[in-house]
Amino acid sequence: xxxxSKWSSxxxxxxxxxxxxxxxxxxxxxxxxxxxxxxxxxxxxxxxxLAIDRGKAANMPNxxxxxSVDRGSGKLGGEQIQEVLYEGxxxxxxxxxxxxxTDNINRTFPDIRLAFSKHGGHLAEKxxxxxxxxxxxxxxxxxxxxxxxxxxxxxGANDVIEEDGESVIYTGLNELAKVRDALRSSDLDITEAExxxxxxxxxxxxxxxxxxxxxxxxxxxxxxxxxxxxxxxFDIADDLVS
Numbered sequence: 164x165x166x167x168s169k170w171s172s173x174x175x176x177x178x179x180x181x182x183x184x185x186x187x188x189x190x191x192x193x194x195x196x197x198x199x200x201x202x203x204x205x206x207x208x209x210x211x212x213l214a215i216d217r218g219k220a221a222n223m224p225n226x227x228x229x230x231s232v233d234r235g236s237g238k239l240g241g242e243q244i245q246e247v248l249y250e251g252x253x254x255x256x257x258x259x260x261x262x263x264x265t266d267n268i269n270r271t272f273p274d275i276r277l278a279f280s281k282h283g284g285h286l287a288e289k290x291x292x293x294x295x296x297x298x299x300x301x302x303x304x305x306x307x308x309x310x311x312x313x314x315x316x317x318x319g320a321n322d323v324i325e326e327d328g329e330s331v332i333y334t335g336l337n338e339l340a341k342v343r344d345a346l347r348s349s350d351l352d353i354t355e356a357e358x359x360x361x362x363x364x365x366x367x368x369x370x371x372x373x374x375x376x377x378x379x380x381x382x383x384x385x386x387x388x389x390x391x392x393x394x395x396x397f398d399i400a401d402d403l404v405s
Contacts, residue, residue: 170381170395171331171359186388191218192231193264194391196244199235209340213357220355242266249275250292253284254376255397257366258292261384262392271389278387282380295396296360300339302332302346303355311351318345329354333361362396374403 195218198211205212211232218228233239247268249261265271279285299321304311307325315323315332319342322333334342336358343356368374377397384393 170393170397186386187221188218188223188227189388190391191221191223192227192234193244193389194218195228195231196235197246197264197391199232200244203232203236203238210358217355217357247271248293249286250289251279251284251286252292253279253282253380253395253397255366255368255370255373257368257377257395257397258295258362259284259381259384260292260296260360260394261390262394263387263389264391265389271387274387274389275384278380278383282383283376284380293360295364296362296394298336299359299361300334300336300342301355301357301359301361302334302339302343302353304330304332304346305352305354306330314346314349314351315342318342318349359392360394362394365396365398368397368399368403371403374399378404 191214195211195214198208198214201210202208203211205215215228215232218231230239235244237243244264244266245268247263247265249263249272251259251261253259261275263271263275276286302315302320304315305328307328307330311330311332312323315330319338320332320334321338324331324333332342332346339356339358343353347353368377377395377399381393381395384390
Protein backbone atom coordinates (compact mmCIF):
# COMPACT_ATOMS: atom_id res chain seq x y z
CA UNK A 164 0.00 0.00 0.00
CA UNK A 165 3.05 2.26 -0.08
CA UNK A 166 2.17 3.58 -3.54
CA UNK A 167 -1.24 4.72 -2.32
CA SER A 168 0.18 6.26 0.84
CA LYS A 169 2.90 8.14 -1.02
CA TRP A 170 0.61 9.75 -3.58
CA SER A 171 -2.08 10.31 -0.96
CA SER A 172 0.38 12.30 1.16
CA UNK A 173 1.56 14.36 -1.80
CA UNK A 174 -2.02 15.18 -2.82
CA UNK A 175 -2.94 16.26 0.70
CA UNK A 176 0.02 18.63 0.83
CA UNK A 177 -0.89 20.03 -2.58
CA UNK A 178 -4.54 20.32 -1.57
CA UNK A 179 -3.64 22.32 1.51
CA UNK A 180 -1.90 24.86 -0.72
CA UNK A 181 -4.62 24.93 -3.36
CA UNK A 182 -7.70 24.80 -1.14
CA UNK A 183 -8.57 28.46 -1.76
CA UNK A 184 -8.65 28.09 -5.53
CA UNK A 185 -11.99 28.06 -7.30
CA UNK A 186 -10.78 24.99 -9.20
CA UNK A 187 -10.56 23.07 -5.95
CA UNK A 188 -14.12 24.03 -5.10
CA UNK A 189 -15.18 22.86 -8.56
CA UNK A 190 -13.72 19.41 -7.89
CA UNK A 191 -15.34 19.21 -4.46
CA UNK A 192 -18.65 20.43 -5.86
CA UNK A 193 -18.60 17.78 -8.58
CA UNK A 194 -17.92 15.07 -6.00
CA UNK A 195 -20.85 16.32 -3.89
CA UNK A 196 -23.12 16.39 -6.93
CA UNK A 197 -22.19 12.81 -7.84
CA UNK A 198 -22.91 11.62 -4.31
CA UNK A 199 -26.21 13.53 -4.19
CA UNK A 200 -27.57 11.48 -7.11
CA UNK A 201 -28.27 8.73 -4.56
CA UNK A 202 -30.27 11.12 -2.37
CA UNK A 203 -29.95 14.71 -1.11
CA UNK A 204 -30.10 13.90 2.63
CA UNK A 205 -26.59 13.37 4.09
CA UNK A 206 -28.12 11.61 7.11
CA UNK A 207 -29.40 8.89 4.79
CA UNK A 208 -26.65 9.05 2.16
CA UNK A 209 -23.26 8.27 3.68
CA UNK A 210 -21.29 9.02 0.50
CA UNK A 211 -22.87 12.45 0.37
CA UNK A 212 -21.98 13.02 4.01
CA LEU A 213 -18.35 12.14 3.21
CA ALA A 214 -18.29 14.50 0.21
CA ILE A 215 -19.81 17.35 2.22
CA ASP A 216 -17.30 16.77 5.03
CA ARG A 217 -14.45 17.11 2.52
CA GLY A 218 -15.97 20.32 1.22
CA LYS A 219 -16.28 21.80 4.70
CA ALA A 220 -12.70 20.75 5.55
CA ALA A 221 -11.56 22.84 2.55
CA ASN A 222 -13.64 25.83 3.74
CA MET A 223 -16.09 25.48 0.86
CA PRO A 224 -18.96 27.95 1.41
CA ASN A 225 -22.25 26.40 2.53
CA UNK A 226 -24.02 28.00 -0.41
CA UNK A 227 -21.68 26.21 -2.81
CA UNK A 228 -22.25 22.92 -1.02
CA UNK A 229 -26.04 23.27 -1.19
CA UNK A 230 -25.91 24.25 -4.85
CA SER A 231 -23.87 21.14 -5.60
CA VAL A 232 -26.38 18.97 -3.72
CA ASP A 233 -29.25 20.55 -5.66
CA ARG A 234 -27.42 20.05 -8.95
CA GLY A 235 -26.71 16.40 -8.25
CA SER A 236 -30.25 15.65 -7.10
CA GLY A 237 -31.72 17.26 -10.24
CA LYS A 238 -33.29 20.32 -8.64
CA LEU A 239 -31.41 22.72 -10.89
CA GLY A 240 -32.08 20.89 -14.16
CA GLY A 241 -29.49 20.97 -16.94
CA GLU A 242 -27.05 18.21 -17.86
CA GLN A 243 -26.62 15.58 -15.17
CA ILE A 244 -23.20 15.00 -13.67
CA GLN A 245 -21.91 11.48 -14.25
CA GLU A 246 -18.99 9.61 -12.73
CA VAL A 247 -16.35 8.12 -15.03
CA LEU A 248 -13.27 6.01 -14.25
CA TYR A 249 -10.36 6.30 -16.69
CA GLU A 250 -7.50 3.79 -16.67
CA GLY A 251 -3.99 4.31 -17.98
CA UNK A 252 -0.26 3.84 -17.65
CA UNK A 253 2.40 6.45 -16.96
CA UNK A 254 6.18 6.57 -17.39
CA UNK A 255 7.95 3.57 -15.90
CA UNK A 256 4.84 1.45 -16.40
CA UNK A 257 3.02 2.82 -13.34
CA UNK A 258 -0.71 2.08 -13.24
CA UNK A 259 -3.05 5.06 -12.89
CA UNK A 260 -6.77 5.33 -12.18
CA UNK A 261 -8.48 8.68 -12.74
CA UNK A 262 -11.90 9.39 -11.25
CA UNK A 263 -13.83 12.16 -12.96
CA UNK A 264 -17.21 13.83 -12.54
CA THR A 265 -18.47 15.49 -15.68
CA ASP A 266 -21.52 16.80 -17.48
CA ASN A 267 -19.72 16.53 -20.82
CA ILE A 268 -17.56 13.50 -21.58
CA ASN A 269 -16.67 15.04 -24.95
CA ARG A 270 -14.80 17.71 -22.97
CA THR A 271 -13.35 15.55 -20.22
CA PHE A 272 -12.00 12.61 -22.22
CA PRO A 273 -9.79 14.68 -24.57
CA ASP A 274 -8.37 16.65 -21.62
CA ILE A 275 -7.38 13.47 -19.79
CA ARG A 276 -6.05 11.81 -22.95
CA LEU A 277 -3.93 14.88 -23.70
CA ALA A 278 -2.46 14.91 -20.18
CA PHE A 279 -1.41 11.29 -20.55
CA SER A 280 0.08 11.64 -24.03
CA LYS A 281 1.85 14.92 -23.26
CA HIS A 282 3.65 13.45 -20.27
CA GLY A 283 4.74 10.04 -21.51
CA GLY A 284 1.69 7.97 -20.63
CA HIS A 285 -1.32 6.52 -22.40
CA LEU A 286 -4.91 5.58 -21.67
CA ALA A 287 -5.84 1.90 -21.52
CA GLU A 288 -9.01 -0.05 -22.21
CA LYS A 289 -11.60 -0.48 -19.48
CA UNK A 290 -10.51 -3.16 -17.04
CA UNK A 291 -6.88 -3.20 -18.15
CA UNK A 292 -5.66 -1.35 -15.06
CA UNK A 293 -8.41 -1.45 -12.42
CA UNK A 294 -7.77 -5.11 -11.58
CA UNK A 295 -4.44 -4.04 -10.05
CA UNK A 296 -6.27 -2.10 -7.33
CA UNK A 297 -8.67 -2.94 -4.50
CA UNK A 298 -11.64 -0.63 -3.94
CA UNK A 299 -11.77 -0.04 -0.18
CA UNK A 300 -12.74 2.38 2.55
CA UNK A 301 -10.00 4.54 4.07
CA UNK A 302 -10.04 6.47 7.35
CA UNK A 303 -7.22 8.70 8.55
CA UNK A 304 -6.82 9.30 12.29
CA UNK A 305 -4.48 11.93 13.75
CA UNK A 306 -2.87 9.57 16.27
CA UNK A 307 -1.09 6.23 16.40
CA UNK A 308 -0.48 3.41 18.84
CA UNK A 309 -2.00 0.22 20.14
CA UNK A 310 -5.17 1.99 21.28
CA UNK A 311 -5.99 3.13 17.75
CA UNK A 312 -5.13 -0.29 16.35
CA UNK A 313 -7.34 -2.15 18.80
CA UNK A 314 -10.28 0.25 18.42
CA UNK A 315 -10.06 0.05 14.64
CA UNK A 316 -9.94 -3.73 14.55
CA UNK A 317 -12.74 -4.00 17.09
CA UNK A 318 -14.84 -1.71 14.89
CA GLY A 319 -14.34 -4.01 11.89
CA ALA A 320 -11.31 -2.53 10.08
CA ASN A 321 -9.21 -4.78 7.86
CA ASP A 322 -5.82 -3.13 8.32
CA VAL A 323 -4.09 -0.23 10.07
CA ILE A 324 -0.88 1.45 8.90
CA GLU A 325 1.07 4.14 10.74
CA GLU A 326 2.21 6.99 8.51
CA ASP A 327 3.74 10.36 9.42
CA GLY A 328 2.33 10.34 12.94
CA GLU A 329 -1.14 9.30 11.81
CA SER A 330 -3.01 6.02 11.43
CA VAL A 331 -4.41 5.04 8.04
CA ILE A 332 -7.24 2.55 8.54
CA TYR A 333 -8.60 0.39 5.71
CA THR A 334 -12.07 -1.13 5.66
CA GLY A 335 -14.34 -3.03 3.31
CA LEU A 336 -16.44 -0.88 0.98
CA ASN A 337 -19.61 -1.50 2.95
CA GLU A 338 -17.93 -1.16 6.34
CA LEU A 339 -16.61 2.39 6.02
CA ALA A 340 -19.63 4.11 7.60
CA LYS A 341 -19.82 1.68 10.50
CA VAL A 342 -16.11 1.84 11.29
CA ARG A 343 -15.94 5.62 10.98
CA ASP A 344 -18.89 6.14 13.30
CA ALA A 345 -17.46 3.68 15.84
CA LEU A 346 -14.08 5.43 15.86
CA ARG A 347 -15.71 8.83 16.14
CA SER A 348 -17.73 7.65 19.14
CA SER A 349 -14.43 6.50 20.69
CA ASP A 350 -13.23 10.14 20.62
CA LEU A 351 -10.58 9.53 17.97
CA ASP A 352 -9.81 12.55 15.77
CA ILE A 353 -10.77 11.54 12.22
CA THR A 354 -9.21 13.84 9.64
CA GLU A 355 -10.33 12.05 6.49
CA ALA A 356 -12.69 9.26 5.42
CA GLU A 357 -13.36 8.18 1.84
CA UNK A 358 -13.69 5.35 -0.62
CA UNK A 359 -10.42 4.86 -2.45
CA UNK A 360 -8.40 2.51 -4.63
CA UNK A 361 -5.35 0.78 -3.12
CA UNK A 362 -2.79 -0.94 -5.38
CA UNK A 363 -2.13 -4.65 -4.92
CA UNK A 364 1.56 -4.12 -5.68
CA UNK A 365 3.81 -1.08 -5.98
CA UNK A 366 6.23 -0.17 -8.77
CA UNK A 367 9.46 1.22 -7.34
CA UNK A 368 10.76 4.24 -9.25
CA UNK A 369 14.45 5.03 -8.69
CA UNK A 370 15.33 7.01 -11.83
CA UNK A 371 15.07 10.79 -11.22
CA UNK A 372 14.02 11.51 -14.81
CA UNK A 373 11.21 8.96 -14.72
CA UNK A 374 10.10 10.23 -11.31
CA UNK A 375 9.91 13.77 -12.68
CA UNK A 376 7.84 12.67 -15.66
CA UNK A 377 5.41 10.79 -13.40
CA UNK A 378 4.95 13.76 -11.08
CA UNK A 379 4.32 16.12 -14.00
CA UNK A 380 1.71 13.72 -15.38
CA UNK A 381 -0.03 13.41 -12.02
CA UNK A 382 -0.06 17.17 -11.53
CA UNK A 383 -1.48 17.66 -15.05
CA UNK A 384 -4.27 15.19 -14.29
CA UNK A 385 -5.03 16.78 -10.93
CA UNK A 386 -5.23 20.22 -12.58
CA UNK A 387 -8.16 19.13 -14.76
CA UNK A 388 -11.33 20.53 -13.18
CA UNK A 389 -13.41 17.41 -13.90
CA UNK A 390 -10.92 15.08 -12.17
CA UNK A 391 -12.04 14.32 -8.62
CA UNK A 392 -9.37 11.80 -7.60
CA UNK A 393 -6.33 9.92 -8.87
CA UNK A 394 -4.80 6.64 -7.73
CA UNK A 395 -1.42 5.15 -8.61
CA UNK A 396 0.82 2.22 -7.73
CA PHE A 397 4.22 3.94 -7.71
CA ASP A 398 6.69 4.10 -4.85
CA ILE A 399 9.03 7.06 -5.23
CA ALA A 400 11.67 8.05 -2.68
CA ASP A 401 11.07 11.39 -0.98
CA ASP A 402 14.24 12.91 -2.45
CA LEU A 403 12.94 12.25 -5.98
CA VAL A 404 9.60 13.98 -5.40
CA SER A 405 9.60 17.65 -6.38
